[in-house]
Amino acid sequence: MGVEQRAGRLGVGTIGAGRVGPVLAAALGGAGHALTGISAVSAESRERAEVILPGVPVLPVTDIVERSELVLLAVPDDELAALVAGLAAAGAWQPGQLVLHTSARFGVDVLAPARAQGVIPLAAHPAMVFSGTTLDLARLAGTWFAVTAPAPVLPIAQALVVEMGGEPHVVDESDRAAYAEAVDTAVSFSTAIVDQATGLLSSIRVERPGRVLAPLVRSAVEAALARTGASTIDPALNGADSDFPFPDAELP
Numbered sequence: 001m002g003v004e005q006r007a008g009r010l011g012v013g014t015i016g017a018g019r020v021g022p023v024l025a026a027a028l029g030g031a032g033h034a035l036t037g038i039s040a041v042s043a044e045s046r047e048r049a050e051v052i053l054p055g056v057p058v059l060p061v062t063d064i065v066e067r068s069e070l071v072l073l074a075v076p077d078d079e080l081a082a083l084v085a086g087l088a089a090a091g092a093w094q095p096g097q098l099v100l101h102t103s104a105r106f107g108v109d110v111l112a113p114a115r116a117q118g119v120i121p122l123a124a125h126p127a128m129v130f131s132g133t134t135l136d137l138a139r140l141a142g143t144w145f146a147v148t149a150p151a152p153v154l155p156i157a158q159a160l161v162v163e164m165g166g167e168p169h170v171v172d173e174s175d176r177a178a179y180a181e182a183v184d185t186a187v188s189f190s191t192a193i194v195d196q197a198t199g200l201l202s203s204i205r206v207e208r209p210g211r212v213l214a215p216l217v218r219s220a221v222e223a224a225l226a227r228t229g230a231s232t233i234d235p236a237l238n239g240a241d242s243d244f245p246f247p248d249a250e251l252p
Contacts, residue, residue, distance in 0.1 A: 010098070013068030014038040015061055015083070017045035019132030020102055021074030022052040024164060027140055028072075029053070031163035036067040048132055065092045070160075073101040081110050088113035100124055100160065104180040107148035107173035122157040123148040123176075126166060127183060140165040146179050147171065190221075 012033045014025040017040035029035045037059035040046040049058055065071055065087060075083055080103055087093060095118030099111055104125040111121035127144040130136050145166040149157040154170065161168040171179050194210075194217060201209035 009033050010069040011036045011067060012070045012072060013059075013064035014072045014074060015064055016072075016074035017041075017049045017058075018074060018076075019048075019130040019136075020126070021072060022049050023130060023132070023134075023136040023140070024072060024074065024102065024126070025056070026052050026134070026137060027164040028070075028160070029056075030137070033070070033163075037064045039064055052134055061087070062090065062092050065094070065097075068097070070098040070100065073099065075101075077103050077105050080106060084111055085113045088117055091117070093117040093119050096120065098122060098156065100157065102126065104146065104183050105176060107171075107176045108150065109173060120153050120156065121149065122153065122160070124157055124161050124166075124168070125179075125183075126164075129187060137165075142167055144169055146176070148173055148176060190217075 010028075010033045012025060012028050013036045014021045015038075017038055022038065025035055025038060035053060035056045037057045038049050038053060039061050040049045040058045046058060049056065059067075061083075073080060073083065080101060084099075093099070093114045097119045099114050099119045100122040101111065102125055103110070103123070107123050108115070108121035111119070111123075115121045123146075125146045126140065127146065128136075128139060143166045145161040145164075145168050147154070147157045147161060147168045147170050158168040194213065197213055198209040201212060206212060
């Protein structure tokens with residue numbers, strides 16, 4: 001099947017019903033793709049899948065792979081390689097099938113066992129903090145996705161990102177580790193600093209300290225980003241609260 005055909009509607013199956021998988025699946029469904037199923041193990045993940053993807057069946061992983069032209073792997077980094085290898089050992093992957101994972105750390109090398117069985121390997125990580133709710137769908141608009149894929153199929157990965165509302169940017173396989181470190185540093189430090197600051201304000205009896213800090217944090221981040229060459233922060237990036245990792249409704 002050529003790239004031109006791949007640009008059409010696909011049957012999309014999602015493995016992983018954490019905060020990311022259901023949201024990206026819903027975005028692809030909104031672009032006109034058929035959602036074949038999603039895997040969900042815990043009661044929380046099943047509930048999330050039902051809320052974000054009403055009517056989409058919860059299925060075993062092997063059934064999802066069997067039914068889908070595009071398999072979206074939205075699982076933790078430390079589970080990805082074993083999942084791909086296990087499905088390869090079971091002979092589950094299908095030649096010509098698109099397999100896209102959402103890990104920041106890995107490019108397409110982690111998909112080698114599936115690639116050996118003829119799949120088309122793609123990696124696309126959204127640089128966004130997910131809440132795991134339907135609010136994330138709006139926040140996808142303009143979100144930066146780190147895309148890695150073999151050159152002949154790179155346009156497929158880029159097109160899928162655009163369909164999800166994101167902005168694709170190519171990151172080389174050799175640069176994925178550095179990219180993942182940058183993302184982890186930004187999220188970890190910003191979260192820790194906000195937690196520490198809200199704790200200090202709470203200790204002096206400031207009500208709803210998150211509301212107090214939100215404009216300060218946003219303006220500080222915008223100033224820091226301006227020094228890197230970005231004059232302003234796009235309010236669509238990561239949603240209405242682009243540079244602050246928590247939506248206003250979730251602030252303490």
